[in-house]
Amino acid sequence: MGGSVIKDKRDGKFHISVYWLGKRHRIYKHPQTQEPFYSKKQAEKQLSIIRGEVDRGDFRPKAWLPDSPLSISVYALDWLTRIDASKKTKQGYKTAVTRYINPFFKDMDIRHIRYNKIVDFKKSLPLADKGKYNVVGVLKKMMNDAWKNEDISSVPPFPVLSQGDQGEIEYLEVEEQSAVLLTIPERHRPIFECGMEYGLRTQEVRAIQKDCVVDGVIAIRRKFAENVLLETTKTRDKGKRSFEITEYMQDVLDNIPQHLSPFVFVRDDGKPYTNKNLNKIWHKACKEAKIKCKLQNAFRHSLGCQMLDMGMDMHLVQDTLGHTDAKMTKRYAKRKPVKIKEALEMRRANVIKFKKEVE
Numbered sequence: 001m002g003g004s005v006i007k008d009k010r011d012g013k014f015h016i017s018v019y020w021l022g023k024r025h026r027i028y029k030h031p032q033t034q035e036p037f038y039s040k041k042q043a044e045k046q047l048s049i050i051r052g053e054v055d056r057g058d059f060r061p062k063a064w065l066p067d068s069p070l071s072i073s074v075y076a077l078d079w080l081t082r083i084d085a086s087k088k089t090k091q092g093y094k095t096a097v098t099r100y101i102n103p104f105f106k107d108m109d110i111r112h113i114r115y116n117k118i119v120d121f122k123k124s125l126p127l128a129d130k131g132k133y134n135v136v137g138v139l140k141k142m143m144n145d146a147w148k149n150e151d152i153s154s155v156p157p158f159p160v161l162s163q164g165d166q167g168e169i170e171y172l173e174v175e176e177q178s179a180v181l182l183t184i185p186e187r188h189r190p191i192f193e194c195g196m197e198y199g200l201r202t203q204e205v206r207a208i209q210k211d212c213v214v215d216g217v218i219a220i221r222r223k224f225a226e227n228v229l230l231e232t233t234k235t236r237d238k239g240k241r242s243f244e245i246t247e248y249m250q251d252v253l254d255n256i257p258q259h260l261s262p263f264v265f266v267r268d269d270g271k272p273y274t275n276k277n278l279n280k281i282w283h284k285a286c287k288e289a290k291i292k293c294k295l296q297n298a299f300r301h302s303l304g305c306q307m308l309d310m311g312m313d314m315h316l317v318q319d320t321l322g323h324t325d326a327k328m329t330k331r332y333a334k335r336k337p338v339k340i341k342e343a344l345e346m347r348r349a350n351v352i353k354f355k356k357e358v359e
Helices: 040-056 072-082 087-105 115-124 129-148 174-183 189-198 247-254 275-289 295-309 314-321 326-331 337-358
Strands: 004-007 014-020 023-027 217-220 223-225 228-230 241-244
Touching (some): 004 040, 014 040, 072 129
16 A cells, blocks of 8 residues: 545645555544644655555544544443443543543553653642542553554553552451441341451342352352342452351351341342442441441451451462452551561560570
8 A cells, every 4th residue: 555645736735645445535634633644744744644554553533533432532422332341430430531631642642652741641630649530540441442442553661550549448356346236236247247247348248148158158250230230240250259158157157037038138118228328327336336437448448458467468368359450459458557566576575485484
């Protein structure tokens, strides 16, 4: 494919003529500025780019036409309609696209995005580290999907992303969990006990159905998203996470009143709990117990930190919580100075005790 630059005798402007896969394509405007080619030099420069795309095998004629489906402003909105995600996640993606991605990249061809442009985009975001991490992450997700769909030949490298200092993990000791549980009405206690026993997400423990409790095993295969039951979990493991039923948990299950709902844990009306229900019960119980801790931290964070405090292997904690990335588990290893002091003093006390026994 050679291609040529042709001058229109009527208005003196230029256009590019390309014969590609048995069809003639005429390009009259710059793909990014949408301005006509006023000089032969302008058109020839773009023709050179087209030839390079042909050589690399990523030439897409539509990308050179007005309202190209490969321009960010069009592609991103179309991507939002196709992506498979929960309602809440989609809303986050939409905010990132409409508020930050599209206003910055505008009609730029998604195939022309390079590392330096992404760095400039990251710097332009008027957000804290966590916000930048999320927004640039959406762009990266879209680029990866574009590559999987073969709309782009490769994904450009992205700058290192950091969520910033997320502070220390908030969690409860076993004794503190027990103190709060005692202030929760016995009727509602089982769902909280299960969440604490296995470090589950609230949307997972709410979604446990009777078909997940079989032969002494609890399988985590569903979750709630905006009160819609999904046949997958946050990490999309589809039931790969499962737990042997502990003696403690078996006692909890045995004492749940019989009911006809397919869900294991239900409200008085026989319907599954909502996040609003659980948080209301939890906040009231914490107030009575004079303990302050978010519900999600009382479940997952607490189990992870308790296991690490007991000296359990990091990989065991990762497997228990279902973390796909070990970095998530390592966050649980961070401790407050007072906790570190307690560990050091306990170590020293054990040494002194050992010496006395030897003497």
